[in-house]
Amino acid sequence: MADSATHAQPSSTDGQSRRDFLLYSTIAVGAVGTAAALWPFVHSMNPAADTLALSTTDVDLAAIQPGQAITVVWQGKPVFVRHRTEEDIALATKDDSAELRDKMADATRVQKPEWLIVVGVCTHLGCVPLGQKAGDPKGDFGGWFCPCHGSHYDTSGRIRKGPAPLNLPVPKYSFTSDTTIRIG
Amino acid sequence: MSGFQTNNKVISWLDERLPIFSMMQHSAIEYPTPRNLNYWWNFGSLAAFVLVVMLLTGIFLVMNYSSHTSLAFDSVERIMRDVNYGWLIRYLHMNGASMFFILVYIHMFRNLYYGSYKAPREVLWWVGIIIYLAMMATGFLGYVLPWGQMSFWGATVITNLFSAFPVVGQSIVTLLWGGFSVDNPTLNRFFSLHYLLPFVIVGLVVVHVWALHTVRSNNPLGVEMKGEADSIPFHPYYTIKDLFGIGLFLMFFLAFVFWAPNFFGEPDNYIPANPMVTPPHIVPEWYYLPFYAILRSFTMDLWIIPAKLQGVVAMFAAILILFFLPWLDTSKVRSAKFRPIYRQFFWLFLVDCLVLGYVGGKPAEEPLVTIGQLGTAYYFAHFLIIMPLLGKLEKPKPLPASISAAVLKEKA
Known part of the structure; x- marks a missing residue:
């Protein structure tokens, strides 16, 4: 990471993998959430109850x-x-x-x-x-x-x-x- | 680029905060344009003009249109008979759609002739194809709204195309319909999307122009602008030429609007939609006919692939193949002016598209089925065989050193 040069990090590999985990889980939760939010709109186009x-x-x-x-x-x-x-x-x-x-x-x-x-x-x-x-x-x-x-x-x-x-x-x-x- | 300068304090105050005036100066006034553009370069701005006409007339039509199956047909007839100038606004919109496609087809064939899709204009070309696809979707959706027989059965046939896809096909069709046939939910969503897509097209046009202004216009010689002698500022030279083009175009357009307003339409669409009776001969709007011919030219199952799926895939492929054209064409020379053999194949391809269009508009009978199949084969051969080989085999004529050199030599 770019800022590791100025801010000394105790153990950079540890920090990185923890950050990667946070990044990927955030993306995953965001993607699932977006899909869940999208579904009502898609399904509203399917045949209605009447x-x-x-x-x-x-x-x-x-x-x-x-x-x-x-x-x-x-x-x-x-x-x-x-x-x-x-x-x-x-x-x-x-x-x-x-x-x-x-x-x-x-x-x-x-x-x-x-x-x-x-x-x-x-x-x-x-x-x-x-x-x-x-x-x-x-x-x-x-x-x-x-x-x-x-x-x-x-x-x-x-x-x-x-x-x-x-x-x-x-x-x-x-x-x-x-x-x-x-x-x- | 000299930049924008003014003595007006209000304008310069605004421009420092939002550089509208600088941008206009940069991209509509000073914008360096090849000095040798011919009239085939008018059709982009003409298409933009028609887009505005379509948006304006459409917005006013909506004020009197009802998107319910029991009201839609009558509301369109009311626009024609009772609404002040309703007939004019509707005929402008109806014929404007055909004009838009005529202009865009000329724009696209200009691009094919002069090799404008080649590096560095591939992305410009891609955005253009996406605009074309959005136009086809918009045109189809709009044609359904008057809820005549062709509206209904056109919608039925086109939405049924998606049922050709294995497994999910029927679910997709039900999703598109919002029911078990083309009905009121279908009409409502088509209306919603028909209103939305033109604004998407406006956005795409902005991207198209952005890409254009990044790579600049191609020109009839197909050699890049190299210095000041090759270019002229957009204003006043091309603003005035584009305006002149709009004047000529309006004469053409309005001649149809006033004297042959139903020339491009189908009489059957003045019969209210009837889900129980299919018209004897369903034809899509003229601008889809070549692709309709390609769709219909697959009549035999191949192994496990049904004829219907082949037709649908081929029809979509016929448009998607355009995205690959910059690489399928292996010639380094852009303009057909310097490619004597390609020039002949260009005209053959144009004729092939016209033949396919003719076949698409006729009933599926012999000998037209065979002609359509040959036309389809040639369509794909043009892109997949002729274009790649020609670039390697053809010996192009020598290119001029620059635009100005060629132009000045011609004058001498």
Whole structure:
């Protein structure tokens, strides 16, 4: 240290290591304190309690005919509810053995085979794929087609072609009766 | 430097305590500037001028804007229809954003052509890139505020980029959104940050100018100023030239504001945001298009790296690579004037950026996908292969002994 020349120190190495200890522990305490002070600000940007509270949606399935689909809102996102036809189901189970990017059997993606319920947000960059309405393009695999960057999903909502990495996710849901479900 | 002198007692009293006048004298009046700067050197001061325009118009827009999802779109329409001169202030702000990017792109390509990023101006260049990044963030945040269809879906696509990162990706996206989709919390924080970042940019501009005044301006010849004969004082020579430039620029700018105010915009943004319906063709603002093309040009998974992650990494890398340019360019000669081969590659690179921009604005269909992929490959090849090799292989033309020698020879 610079001042050791003018102020005689009894044992400089001893003093130095004690000072180093004080210096490093002060820095460490300061760093932990700063991080602790920062966290409330970062966490304030995460979903607030009222946002989290809007976490379930009830859907009545009775009016949806085979081959039809409806879109419901859950947590601000569209959820696709499709009443699958026999051909849809057959195609989906047949393709379990096809080459899949995100490998999942159709049976693991549904609770009742005729009802496919998936979050309608493309896993590429979050667009809403087309295929819900009668006139919509359904892609090469009979499911959905995302117009933004050309991802094709099959009748199980699995990614088959295009840039998206993952299948359309299946939200948590349960049948509250034979014809109603609760998502979330 | 002769220093600041005055007979006014009040001014000299103040200057001894806070040397504002000395500083102005030193860095805006006497500041020695190369005598041979051409009009491509006007674009820095023009960009600063537009920054001020953006701050002023923005502050007045905020007085009538509501950052709530149920009010935002209508409050912007109210600015357009009911607020006195609201249409003017908004069109100035809207077109000002495009102008800012046009000016900064010209400023950056000027820098590439004349090798201004080379020693000792690397840090000046770095600060410039950081300003550019801050501008891109600010522009993106601002585009979300009118809460039209493009606002909403642009925000959705861009924030979803972060989900490409393994493990933490989705948590980052939730943190950015403050919810489970782009919604009211997202709009509010974007508004807050859109107001903050321009002032950060002002701070960065101060640092940029500080670095500039430390290393001084490059010039079209790319040789350093060596003596008094090479330089002229900033005032009145460049103050008047910059003012003249602002006059010309205002004609260009206001022509859009008055006669084609929506030229740079997307009609879909005059449809209120609808989270349930994606527009058939989402395009970002024009100034991001080359990077959007790079993002989209990765369509195949490689081993365990998904195409999406590749695209996102490539897009960020396309900008970050600029930080390394001072070392990737191995040539000692700055100005393309004396680098006959680099000069051609410079124009090729410019064309490549324009092609990428064109591809980025079109739907992802063949043959544009392949063209975009070739354009992306060339973009990176320019920096990683062409620039390092060219410096070693190219034989530059002889440099003039000094700026004044070259200028006087031209006159003779």
